[in-house]
Amino acid sequence: MKNIKVLGSGCTNCKTTLKLIEEAASAKGVKVELEKVEDIGAIMGYGVMSTPGVVIDGTVVHAGGVPDRKKIESWFD
Numbered sequence: 661m662k663n664i665k666v667l668g669s670g671c672t673n674c675k676t677t678l679k680l681i682e683e684a685a686s687a688k689g690v691k692v693e694l695e696k697v698e699d700i701g702a703i704m705g706y707g708v709m710s711t712p713g714v715v716i717d718g719t720v721v722h723a724g725g726v727p728d729r730k731k732i733e734s735w736f737d
Contacts, residue, residue: 661691662736667703667713670696673726674712681714684732 664681668674678696685692697703697715706715710724716735 661693663693663695663717665695665697665715667697667706667708667715667723668711669700670698671711676726677712677714680726680729680732684729685736688733688736690736 662685664685666674666678666681668677674696678694681692682694703711703713706713706720708720708723712722712726713720713724714722714727714735721735722731
């Protein structure tokens, strides 16, 4: 199971990113543990300066803007 954190203040882009990740994981049949991180200190701790950020199993894989579906699906290959 992959641990995925979506970093952001709760803006529309962050919510969209969370939804896209849920949909892509479901379509690929991958079990994920999704967590929304809104604490600015925690976000800065990952070195993310532009949100939404995505962290998978402790590694930042995306920051700034909504990732496209192809990019998200590549995280589950």
